[in-house]
Amino acid sequence: SYVLTQPPSVSVAPGKTARITCGGSNIGSKSVHWYQQKPGQAPVLVIYYNSARPSGIPERFSGSNSGNTATLTISRVEAGDEADYHCQVWDNNKDHSGWVFGGGTKLTVL
Amino acid sequence: EVQLLESGGGLVQPGGSLRLSCAVSGFTFSDYAMSWVRQAPGKGLEWVSAISGSGGSTFYPDSVKGRFTISRDNSKNTLYLQMNTLRADDTAVYYCAKTGRTSLYGLDVWGQGTTVTVSS
Numbered sequence: 001s002y003v004l005t006q007p008p009s010v011s012v013a014p015g016k017t018a019r020i021t022c023g024g025s026n027i028g029s030k031s032v033h034w035y036q037q038k039p040g041q042a043p044v045l046v047i048y049y050n051s052a053r054p055s056g057i058p059e060r061f062s063g064s065n066s067g068n069t070a071t072l073t074i075s076r077v078e079a080g081d082e083a084d085y086h087c088q089v090w091d092n093n094k095d096h097s098g099w100v101f102g103g104g105t106k107l108t109v110l
Numbered sequence: 111e112v113q114l115l116e117s118g119g120g121l122v123q124p125g126g127s128l129r130l131s132c133a134v135s136g137f138t139f140s141d142y143a144m145s146w147v148r149q150a151p152g153k154g155l156e157w158v159s160a161i162s163g164s165g166g167s168t169f170y171p172d173s174v175k176g177r178f179t180i181s182r183d184n185s186k187n188t189l190y191l192q193m194n195t196l197r198a199d200d201t202a203v204y205y206c207a208k209t210g211r212t213s214l215y216g217l218d219v220w221g222q223g224t225t226v227t228v229s230s
Contacts, residue, residue: 001172033216035155042205042223043147043155048216086155090213098169099145099157099217 002091004102011108018074020105022087025068030089032070034063037084037104046085047072074107082109112136112219114206119224126196126228132189132206132221140164140184143209145217146191148202148226158204159191174200196228 005023012018022032032050035043045054047063050070060075074081087102118130130146145160159180160169168180179192189206203225207217 031214031216035217037155042220043217044220045216045218048210048218049214054218084154088155088216092213096172098160098171099147099213101147101155101157104154 001096002089002100004087004089004100006085006087006102006105008103009106009108011110012074012077013110014077014079016077018077018081018107020072020074020085020087020107022070022072022102023068024070024089027068027070027089028066030065030091032063032065033088034061034072035086035088036081037086038082043086077109079109082107112208114208114219114221116204116206116221116224119204119226121227121229122196123230124197124228127192127194128196128226130191130193130204130206130224130226132191134187134189134206134208137208139182139187142211143213144180144182144189145207145209146178146180146189147205147207147217147220148200149205149223150199150202153202156202160209161189193226196226198228200226201228202226 034047036046037043050065051063086104115133146158161180177195181190203223205223206221208219210218
């Protein structure tokens with residue numbers, strides 16, 4: 001089955017740029033989605049289709065996807081961005097189709 | 111406003127069964143695929159089932175295939191998850207989530223979750 005790999009944690013100072021990676025075999029051929037999850041809350045979609053932002057998501061959030069790595073970039077990081085971030089793809093093959101999540105990355109704002 | 115409201119969670123013994131419900135409002139339910147996603151305490155997100163808008167297609171990971179059944183009643187705007195032969199490692203918060211127009215759009219709306227605890 002398809003596997004997505006995320007770093008367990010990323011730390012960044014306020015005002016700096018955070019980059020969270022999501023690795024997978026030829027992930028560049030798939031549509032990658034990113035979710036933000038704060039403690040005790042449900043996940044919120046922050047990036048879909050690799051780089052599109054849902055309405056209400058700040059422009060500071062952006063995404064890219066190429067080769068074997070997708071990246072969520074958060075510019076001008078704020079304290080309120082501290083959360084867990086999860087990447088996701090739909091794995092479609094003849095034997096098994098379904099959603100696949102990465103293990104999640106805890107973003108700490110120093 | 112689009113809303114998803116899960117219910118049916120609780121404490122169940124190993125080997126027992128539970129049925130979760132997800133009542134939706136604010137959109138044409140039958141037009142969208144839906145999923146259940148769970149999160150064990152302190153762990154990441156794990157997808158557990160998906161169903162097409164018509165209900166004609168269902169999808170499961172190997173971890174729950176044969177034990178869990180997803181279904182929907184489009185006349186009642188409600189999604190269900192029947193969970194049988196529950197195990198301790200099924201303990202988690204269970205979320206229902208709406209797919210965007212297609213899987214290219216991700217899961218764009220989530221409920222607040224319902225907690226399932228499997229323990230004797």
